[in-house]
Amino acid sequence: MQRDSLALAVPLAALFLVAFIAPLCVLLALSLSGDSEFGRFTLQNYVKFFTDRFNYSILIDTLLLGIKSTAVCLVFGYPIAWVAARSSPRVQSLLLFIVVLPIMTSVVVRTFAWIVILGRYGVLNQIVQSLGLTQEPLKLLYSEVGVVIVLAQVQMPLMVLPILTVLSRIDPNLSDASQALGAGAWRTLWRVTLPLSTPGIVAGCILTYAACVTAFVTQSLIGGARLVYMPLHIYQQAVGANNWPFAAALSVIFMIAVLAAVALLNTIAARAHRHA
Amino acid sequence: MFSTPDRRTLLKSVGLAGAGALMPGFARAQAQTLVAATFPGTWNEAHRQVLLPAFVKRTGAKATQSIILGTDQISRLSAAKGGKPPFDVAFFDSPQVIDAVKQGLIVEYPVAKSPNYASLLPEFQDKWGPRVSVQVIGIGYNPKKIKNPPKSWDALWDPQYKGRVGLTALNSQLGIAFLAEINRLRGGADDNFDAGFKALRELLPNVGAIGANLGAFATLWQQEQIDIAPYNFNFVQTLKAKDVPVELSIPDTGPVGWHTSMHIVANAEAPDLAAAYIDTNLDPAVQAAMQKPPFDIIPSNSNVPLEGAITQSIAKTHADLAKVRAINWEKIGPMRSALIEQFNREVKI
Numbered sequence: 001m002q003r004d005s006l007a008l009a010v011p012l013a014a015l016f017l018v019a020f021i022a023p024l025c026v027l028l029a030l031s032l033s034g035d036s037e038f039g040r041f042t043l044q045n046y047v048k049f050f051t052d053r054f055n056y057s058i059l060i061d062t063l064l065l066g067i068k069s070t071a072v073c074l075v076f077g078y079p080i081a082w083v084a085a086r087s088s089p090r091v092q093s094l095l096l097f098i099v100v101l102p103i104m105t106s107v108v109v110r111t112f113a114w115i116v117i118l119g120r121y122g123v124l125n126q127i128v129q130s131l132g133l134t135q136e137p138l139k140l141l142y143s144e145v146g147v148v149i150v151l152a153q154v155q156m157p158l159m160v161l162p163i164l165t166v167l168s169r170i171d172p173n174l175s176d177a178s179q180a181l182g183a184g185a186w187r188t189l190w191r192v193t194l195p196l197s198t199p200g201i202v203a204g205c206i207l208t209y210a211a212c213v214t215a216f217v218t219q220s221l222i223g224g225a226r227l228v229y230m231p232l233h234i235y236q237q238a239v240g241a242n243n244w245p246f247a248a249a250l251s252v253i254f255m256i257a258v259l260a261a262v263a264l265l266n267t268i269a270a271r272a273h274r275h276a
Numbered sequence: 277m278f279s280t281p282d283r284r285t286l287l288k289s290v291g292l293a294g295a296g297a298l299m300p301g302f303a304r305a306q307a308q309t310l311v312a313a314t315f316p317g318t319w320n321e322a323h324r325q326v327l328l329p330a331f332v333k334r335t336g337a338k339a340t341q342s343i344i345l346g347t348d349q350i351s352r353l354s355a356a357k358g359g360k361p362p363f364d365v366a367f368f369d370s371p372q373v374i375d376a377v378k379q380g381l382i383v384e385y386p387v388a389k390s391p392n393y394a395s396l397l398p399e400f401q402d403k404w405g406p407r408v409s410v411q412v413i414g415i416g417y418n419p420k421k422i423k424n425p426p427k428s429w430d431a432l433w434d435p436q437y438k439g440r441v442g443l444t445a446l447n448s449q450l451g452i453a454f455l456a457e458i459n460r461l462r463g464g465a466d467d468n469f470d471a472g473f474k475a476l477r478e479l480l481p482n483v484g485a486i487g488a489n490l491g492a493f494a495t496l497w498q499q500e501q502i503d504i505a506p507y508n509f510n511f512v513q514t515l516k517a518k519d520v521p522v523e524l525s526i527p528d529t530g531p532v533g534w535h536t537s538m539h540i541v542a543n544a545e546a547p548d549l550a551a552a553y554i555d556t557n558l559d560p561a562v563q564a565a566m567q568k569p570p571f572d573i574i575p576s577n578s579n580v581p582l583e584g585a586i587t588q589s590i591a592k593t594h595a596d597l598a599k600v601r602a603i604n605w606e607k608i609g610p611m612r613s614a615l616i617e618q619f620n621r622e623v624k625i
Contacts, residue, residue: 036354054620054621054624058624112495115495115499116499119499119501120484120499120500120501121499121500121501122499139484141485142484220488220489220492221488223488224485224486224487224488224492225443225444225445225486225487225620225623226485226486226623227624227625228620228624232488233620236445236447236620237613239345239348239351240445240446240447240612240613240616241613241616242347242351242375242612243613
């Protein structure tokens with residue numbers, strides 16, 4: 001029985017080996033070599049990264065950007081998922097459609113649309129200025145605030161869908177019981193619904209976080225060249241500067257850092273779940 | 277009702293198949309497709325609308341034009357080194373030619389197979405592949421906001437343009453050419469960019485945005501996010517044709533530029549078609565059509581008289597074209613990686 005199920009996994013495992021593990025090994029080997037031809041073994045690319053504030057500050061900025069965008073996604077996404085889960089099937093499918101809509105257009109198109117909205121003479125600035133809130137146009141484009149806003153919108157479905165799935169599986173009797181025992185709506189949300197939906201929140205946060213920190217197009221188009229994040233840094237080293245070994249080292253470090261962040265999130269969630 | 281083939285028929289078909297395998301060129305000649313690289317923007321439009329139809333008419337072959345930046349072409353060719361290259365014709369700006377030759381990514385151009393090569397102006401002839409045009413940079417400005425055309429690069433440092441100056445990252449030719457020219461004007465040397473970076477630091481308070489790439493840079497103009505910035509003559513012409521408020525002023529220190537050239541890639545699948553494609557781009561009729569708006573691509577063939585927007589700001593005669601200041605890419609090339617890194621450090625918020 002077990003041997004059969006192992007056999008079923010072989011095609012996928014083979015694909016993984018060829019298309020994922022093998023290139024990863026090449027990347028690792030390249031990051032440890034002195035030139036693009038896999039020449040002499042060296043740790044200089046890693047030493048260069050960790051001894052230079054400029055390099056690791058980019059990594060920290062990127063990881064923080066992920067936290068900020070994921071937090072915004074969670075704050076706006078959870079209520080949407082909550083409302084959708086409690087709506088009639090008709091309203092729920094309409095809400096779902098609205099949430100999923102952004103995925104159906106290319107990320108480049110979505111990002112360019114945001115440029116029109118956030119620009120110096122963009123829609124948002126026109127509204128803010130016509131309300132007399134500011135004289136000078138706000139600098140939203142080419143600022144980190146702009147990048148966070150756009151990433152939160154672009155990645156929102158990744159947050160809403162897992163939470164919605166978990167929320168709609170929670171037995172409605174539980175919240176009824178909570179209220180029957182005298183808990184108010186907020187207390188029920190805080191003590192019953194939220195802890196039970198932790199797996200959805202964790203899944204949503206992991207997906208959103210990984211997507212936000214690696215979103216090369218959105219980061220570089222909305223952030224411009226003055227806000228350097230890891231994906232742009234890697235691109236510039238690989239293509240602009242033609243320094244493949246260093247770009248490979250940056251990629252390896254970035255990948256490990258993101259995996260570590262995800263693992264940390266998982267641990268925190270597991271602990272919270274145990275206490276709940 | 278199937279008959280089993282006898283031994284003789286079988287041998288004959290196997291033999292034919294074998295011959296086909298031995299002469300792949302012959303078998304493919306009928307339906308050969310050329311793959312040629314081109315740049316995004318003006319070049320892609322000119323190549324699609326002018327060069328492609330002329331090439332198809334001349335050879336009867338098919339061609340696919342693939343939009344890839346010069347630096348990306350180098351990356352892809354060196355990644356495919358030793359195997360089948362992803363395209364037959366490379367399209368480079370001057371610095372990539374040096375890299376490609378060094379890495380053995382392109383072959384010498386077969387001048388004998390290119391009837392139009394001999395009529396190129398002397399500065400456009402190169403054994404590694406003909407230079408099809410020269411790209412010139414100047415000061416781009418929004419005429420709605422800036423009434424008097426800026427006469428000098430120093431205008432960018434004018435405090436009245438605080439927050440309205442744009443730049444591009446150094447992975448574009450435009451960015452590096454601008455920095456090199458500023459470095460020269462502020463007393464720096466080809467192998468020492470300290471003066472250029474000092475000027476850049478002084479410029480930063482005025483800088484409103486730095487485009488990560490040329491596509492993003494064009495959007496900055498379209499959205500009127502910036503009003504004044506170094507820009508490329510051809511891109512200005514293309515944006516003007518789309519009713520974007522932008523003009524180009526050539527500063528009094530003269531035009532600066534670099535050549536753009538076409539090359540046959542090493543181990544190209546269709547080297548003869550590649551030569552025909554490149555030669556078609558040198559054809560006087562093709563170059564004259566590309567000189568018309570909205571492309572305004574500067575011709576390199578001596579039989580194409582200069583006309584239009586080019587003669588108003590850059591060059592009146594072919595002799596003037598030779599005066600476009602070149603940049604010392606031989607010196608800058610090895611420093612490129614360090615320059616990009618220093619630029620990123622200087623501008624990072």
